[in-house]
Amino acid sequence: MHDINELIDNVRHNEEIARKFFEIERCILSIGRCDQFVSTLTKEVQKQFCVPYVWINLIPEAPLSHLVESLEKLPDLRDRVLFTPRRSMVDIIKSSNKTILINSDMPQCLSIIPETYRHIVSSVAISPLTIDGELVGLFCQADSDSSRYDATTKDTFLLDQLAIKISICLSNVTAREKLEYLATRDSLTGLLNRRQLELMLEREFIRSKKQGRDLTVVFIDCDAFKAINDTLGHNCGDEVLEYIARRLLRSVNKQGLVFRFAGDEFVFVVPGKSSDTAALIAEKTQEYLQANPLRYKSNLVPITISYGSASMLSDKPNNYKHLLKIADERLYDYKNSRRRSVPTKVFKFLNKLR
Numbered sequence: 187m188h189d190i191n192e193l194i195d196n197v198r199h200n201e202e203i204a205r206k207f208f209e210i211e212r213c214i215l216s217i218g219r220c221d222q223f224v225s226t227l228t229k230e231v232q233k234q235f236c237v238p239y240v241w242i243n244l245i246p247e248a249p250l251s252h253l254v255e256s257l258e259k260l261p262d263l264r265d266r267v268l269f270t271p272r273r274s275m276v277d278i279i280k281s282s283n284k285t286i287l288i289n290s291d292m293p294q295c296l297s298i299i300p301e302t303y304r305h306i307v308s309s310v311a312i313s314p315l316t317i318d319g320e321l322v323g324l325f326c327q328a329d330s331d332s333s334r335y336d337a338t339t340k341d342t343f344l345l346d347q348l349a350i351k352i353s354i355c356l357s358n359v360t361a362r363e364k365l366e367y368l369a370t371r372d373s374l375t376g377l378l379n380r381r382q383l384e385l386m387l388e389r390e391f392i393r394s395k396k397q398g399r400d401l402t403v404v405f406i407d408c409d410a411f412k413a414i415n416d417t418l419g420h421n422c423g424d425e426v427l428e429y430i431a432r433r434l435l436r437s438v439n440k441q442g443l444v445f446r447f448a449g450d451e452f453v454f455v456v457p458g459k460s461s462d463t464a465a466l467i468a469e470k471t472q473e474y475l476q477a478n479p480l481r482y483k484s485n486l487v488p489i490t491i492s493y494g495s496a497s498m499l500s501d502k503p504n505n506y507k508h509l510l511k512i513a514d515e516r517l518y519d520y521k522n523s524r525r526r527s528v529p530t531k532v533f534k535f536l537n538k539l540r
């Protein structure tokens with residue numbers, strides 16, 4: 187027979203946990219970005235349940251592969267999110283879809299524990315996270331007290347409930363991010379699309395004007411691209427575009443942003459930089475591409491590009507569209523000045539294949 191006070195205590199305890207769950211859910215439900223989701227969730231669980239160490243392991247594969255780049259860079263998330271191979275997770279949880287508690291033989295789970303906690307953690311609760319029934323990660327709570335997560339004394343029902351809620355929210359947040367990614371990117375190269383270029387330029391134009399600082403845009407176009415497509419096929423053309431995109435991303439690096447404008451045209455924008463600096467980036471890209479033809483099947487396809495730039499301080503455009511137009515006109519002047527010489531190299535190569 188339960189004592190009535192004991193029953194009341196149990197009800198109170200359950201209500202308290204339900205309230206904490208509700209609070210966690212309320213905090214994470216409307217979050218649209220994965221970095222905020224991980225940060226808020228881990229901090230909120232720490233706060234509500236006084237857990238010293240909380241983190242998430244994610245499998246760096248679809249449907250989460252697009253998160254690796256953005257989440258790994260954030261210093262705030264360094265010990266809160268870990269990209270861990272599926273194999274390491276399965277080694278620990280086996281085929282269980284329920285929370286497991288471990289407080290002995292800790293070295294068996296070192297691969298899923300953030301490095302900073304490895305020597306401190308003495309017990310850990312590991313809850314599998316799933317999207318559409320597939321394992322995508324683990325939600326981990328740990329303590330230096332080895333009795334905190336003890337499989338012989340503790341029930342995992344509530345931890346399983348929490349993991350279900352987290353899985354649902356994770357599924358929502360990644361779907362939202364994926365939609366945003368698809369809406370802002372060019373599907374072939376992964377570069378930001380033309381709409382994003384216009385939004386960014388509109389914003390940066392106003393900012394540069396206010397602050398009196400420079401803003402440079404550079405138009406890039408692949409020479410004789412149609413001939414490459416026509417001779418080696420559309421797939422080869424696609425690879426050429428991807429190759430140029432990768433190179434541009436490397437050359438521009440953190441100085442600005444790279445966009446696919448249309449077809450074989452790219453644009454990069456370097457806020458705060460003059461035309462001279464931007465021209466150097468374009469020249470280096472051009473030199474690299476000339477020196478490193480693309481290997482396509484058994485061919486080494488020569489790639490050359492033309493470019494034209496325009497900047498706020500030297501060209502004094504009326505608006506961002508005008509800035510783009512000046513750069514585009516310079517690109518075509520440049521292309522025309524070399525039309526007889528440079529693409530000939532490409533044509534000669536292609537003619538040999540015909």
Ligand SMILES: Nc1nc2c(ncn2[C@@H]2O[C@H](COP(=O)(O)OP(=O)(O)OP(=O)(O)O)[C@@H](O)[C@H]2O)c(=O)[nH]1
Nearest residue numbers: 407408409410411412413415420421423424449450
């Ligand atoms: N493979 C591939 N081709 C594309 C894509 N988008 C556009 N194109 C093709 O790109 C070609 C662009 O042709 P042009 O603008 O004449 O370019 P070009 O041959 O480099 O000529 P110039 O700019 O004068 O050197 C067209 O044939 C389009 O069909 C794409 O995503 N993939």
